[in-house]
Amino acid sequence: xxxxxxxxxxxxxxxxxxxxxxxxxxxxxxxxxxxxxxxxxxxxxxxxxxxxxxxxxxxxxxxxxxxxxxxxxxxxxxxxxxxxxxxxxxxxxxxxxxxxxxxxxxxxxxxxxxxxxxxxxxxxxxxxxxxxxxxxxxxxxxxxxxxxxxxxxxxxxxxxxxxxxxxxxxxxxxxxxxxxxxxxxxxxxxxxxxxxxxxxxxxxxxxxxxxxxxxxxxxxxxxxxxxxxxxxxxxxxxxxxxxxxxxxxxxxxxxxxxxxxxxxxxxxxxxxxxxxxxxxxxxxxxxxxxxxxxxxxxxxxxxxxxxxxxxxxxxxx
Numbered sequence: 001x002x003x004x005x006x007x008x009x010x011x012x013x014x015x016x017x018x019x020x021x022x023x024x025x026x027x028x029x030x031x032x033x034x035x036x037x038x039x040x041x042x043x044x045x046x047x048x049x050x051x052x053x054x055x056x057x058x059x060x061x062x063x064x065x066x067x068x069x070x071x072x073x074x075x076x077x078x079x080x081x082x083x084x085x086x087x088x089x090x091x092x093x094x095x096x097x098x099x100x101x102x103x104x105x106x107x108x109x110x111x112x113x114x115x116x117x118x119x120x121x122x123x124x125x126x127x128x129x130x131x132x133x134x135x136x137x138x139x140x141x142x143x144x145x146x147x148x149x150x151x152x153x154x155x156x157x158x159x160x161x162x163x164x165x166x167x168x169x170x171x172x173x174x175x176x177x178x179x180x181x182x183x184x185x186x187x188x189x190x191x192x193x194x195x196x197x198x199x200x201x202x203x204x205x206x207x208x209x210x211x212x213x214x215x216x217x218x219x220x221x222x223x224x225x226x227x228x229x230x231x232x233x234x235x236x237x238x239x240x241x242x243x244x245x246x247x248x249x250x251x252x253x254x255x256x257x258x259x260x261x262x263x264x265x266x267x268x269x270x271x272x273x274x275x276x277x278x279x280x281x282x283x284x285x286x287x288x289x290x291x292x293x294x295x296x297x298x299x300x301x302x303x304x305x306x307x308x309x310x311x312x313x314x315x316x317x
Contacts, residue, residue, distance in 0.1 A: 001028045002252035003119040003276065004074060005140035008037035010126045013138070021066070023083065030231035031253070034142045051079055060086025072125045076110075078103070093125055118273050139276050140256040144238040152235045156224075164197045165317070166237055166254070167221075168245035169213060170206035175296050177246050179264045179305050181209050185216035186310035187244060191317070192220040199240060200225055201233055201250055242317050251275055262316045266305035267292050281316050283308050 001024065008020055021040040022032055025048065032041035045059065046052045060083040069091065071084035076097030084092045085103045093106040101107060108125065114133050115121045123135045153160070169184050188198045198217065200210040204226035214221045224236060234253055237243070244262045245251035247270070254261050255277035263275050265284040269291040274282060284290075290304040297304075 001031050002140050002142070002249070002256045003273075004122055005035050005037065005142070005256065006119050006137045006276065007072065007074075007122040007126045008035060009138040009140075010123050010135070012037045014126070021068070023063075027230060030229065030234060031142065033231070034144060034234060036143055053079075053082065056082040057086045059083050063087040063089075070106075073104070074122055074125070095121070095125075116271060119276060137276070139278075140252075141258065142234065142253065142256040144235055144257070148231075148235045149238060152228075152232050153239070155232070156222075156236070158222075158239075160197075160239060162195050162197045163242075164199060164240040165191045166199050166201055166240040166243040166245075166259075167213065168201045168243065168248055168250040168254075169209045170202040170225075170246065170248060170250075175302070177248070177266055177268055178209075179246055179266070179308065181212045182216060183306075183308070183310045183313075184244070185213045187313050187317075188213060188217040188221055190310075190314055192217060197222065199236065201228075201237065202226070244313055244317070247273065255280055262313055264305065264308060264313070266290065266302065267294050267297070269293070283312060283316065 011018055011020060019039045020037055021042060022038050023042045023044055024032060026043040029041045029043060032038045046055055064087050068089045071089040071092045073080050073094030076095050078098040078100055081094060081100045081103035091106050092104045094104050095110040096107050110121065115124055119137045120134045123137050124133055127135055167184050167188060169181060191198055198221040200213060200221050200223045202210055202225040207226045210223050210225040214223050237254055238257050240259060242260045243254040245254060247263065247265050247268045251261060251263055252275060255275035258277060261275050261277060261280040263280055263282045265282060267290060270282045270284050285304055285307050287304050289299060292298060
């Protein structure tokens with residue numbers, strides 16, 4: 001969703017008066033509300049992986065009343081093209097994907113060798129077919145106001161006298177994208193000793209990892225894992241100075257907040273989904289076996305991550 005904002009900015013730059021509505025999973029609406037290019041966010045009633053043919057048809061017919069001129073489909077799945085088709089949207093743009101001829105009438109062929117980054121693939125959909133590629137990709141910029149910051153400061157009774165380091169030790173995809181918890185703890189201990197606050201971010205699934213980090217850091221961190229909504233996590237992250245993160249959604253949020261980021265890559269490719277921020281520093285060992293894009297290390301050692309030592313990260317900070 002963060003990378004999709006580059007497309008929204010591109011559309012607004014080309015057509016300043018266009019109205020951009022976004023149909024997206026309900027969890028992502030907090031991000032869309034902080035993107036000034038988006039006029040309206042519409043919650044997708046179906047969960048990821050759910051086919052729901054008749055629900056999609058009904059939603060498409062309901063959206064006819066909005067009289068959209070064009071639909072841009074970021075997913076490549078066949079089912080994602082059903083709603084715009086039944087919404088009678090005259091121009092339906094997307095990559096051919098799962099044989100979507102007919103459902104799409106502005107079908108594009110994806111040249112992965114030319115569009116090597118996800119964000120490039122998104123932005124290209126907002127350009128004419130004849131546009132030169134790869135495209136220029138505007139940097140995402142999530143906008144936070146002081147009122148939103150003050151709400152989370154008061155709710156979590158925060159003080160901000162010291163510098164703040166955010167650690168994001170989770171990664172939804174799997175273990176092969178997660179830097180070791182004890183390494184995160186080493187970084188936390190050193191920064192706390194230097195007078196920094198250290199905040200831990202993540203979902204409920206990351207709670208055990210965060211508790212381990214905080215335990216090894218003698219309880220000196222503020223642990224927000226599982227305690228915040230996405231909106232609150234975004235507003236809290238807007239207050240920090242530096243972010244250390246695995247390749248994760250929170251890393252991209254930090255980039256869109258224009259934070260200094262130390263991004264740690266193991267099984268994934270920093271050339272495919274990099275943090276879109278000039279302040280970001282990527283650390284990747286580029287071993288012969290990576291990127292493998294596996295959830296768990298197929299060789300059983302995860303050297304691509306364990307080989308990145310805490311001192312490297314501290315030096316980068």
